[in-house]
Amino acid sequence: MKAYQREFIEFAMSKDVLKFGEFTLKSGRTSPYFFNAGLFNSGRDLARLGRFYAAALVDANIQYDVLFGPAYKGIPIASATAVQLAEVHDQDVPYCFNRKEAKDHGEGGNLVGSPLQGRIMLVDDVITAGTAIRESMDIIQANGAELAGVLIALDRQEKGKGELSAIQEVERDYNAEVTAIITLADLVEYLSEQPAMAEHLEQVQAYRQQYGI
Ligand SMILES: O=P(O)(O)OC[C@H]1O[C@H](OP(=O)(O)OP(=O)(O)O)[C@H](O)[C@@H]1O
Ligand SMILES: O=C(O)c1cc(=O)[nH]c(=O)[nH]1
Helix, strand or coil: CCHHHHHHHHHHHHCCCEEEEEEECCCCCEEEEEECHHHCCCHHHHHHHHHHHHHHHHHHCCCCCEEEECCCCHHHHHHHHHHHHHHHHCCCCCEEEEEEEEECCCCCEEEEECCCCCEEEEEEEEECCCHHHHHHHHHHHHCCCEEEEEEEEEECCEECCCCCEHHHHHHHHHCCEEEEEEEHHHHHHHHHCCHHHHHHHHHHHHHHHHHEC
16 A cells, blocks of 8 residues: 555545444445545545545546546535646646536536536546446436546445446446545555454455455
8 A cells, every 4th residue: 555545544534534334335235334525524625635636647647638526426526636636737627517406497407517528537436336437427428428537536346236346347338447546455454554443344354255356
């Protein structure tokens, strides 16, 4: 694990973004840990979060035209990333997000921000079974755009619909690279170094046996 990944785990734990307990996921799975990006809930947190995403994007070195943040938690992530790409990396990148319910007055529609066209970099918080990414793909394809890549904070490294990981399925189905700031493997490594976290580590390992790849 790299120093910035350890720093990211500690940042997430300090804000209770990364928590241990019993959580029901979008996929219906019951998980002993949860990443709630909504708790990066102050200006300074968002600026710091955006710096992690912007640095990871520059590192990934993928060509894209527009950042897309799916509602809801992808919205502040895309906004914060765009700000830090401009502030720290001098890159002025267009960004766009969707509404979960289409608006039928004013400007109308379900997209806000830049037109969703060209090569799209999707930014979100986590991938579990890959449903959210598939929902975003419907929006991207309906606009005639193509997926360039996906950047998330946490790759939970879980099975998708079949035996492949959700991420392998996305890479196979959409021919796009998925990058994460941290993976479950990094989290497990971190927990193994903390004697006080032994109980959580055991539960995470058991969950990994069942749903991990
Ligand atoms: O890979 P999956 O199995 O789809 O699970 C992960 C997705 O689930 C959550 O989103 P949710 O749709 O709950 O939306 P929110 O951003 O509105 O909280 C989370 O923010 C991810 O986008
Ligand atoms: O799979 C999910 O629904 C999920 C997992 C997680 O860690 N965080 C989150 O917001 N959603």
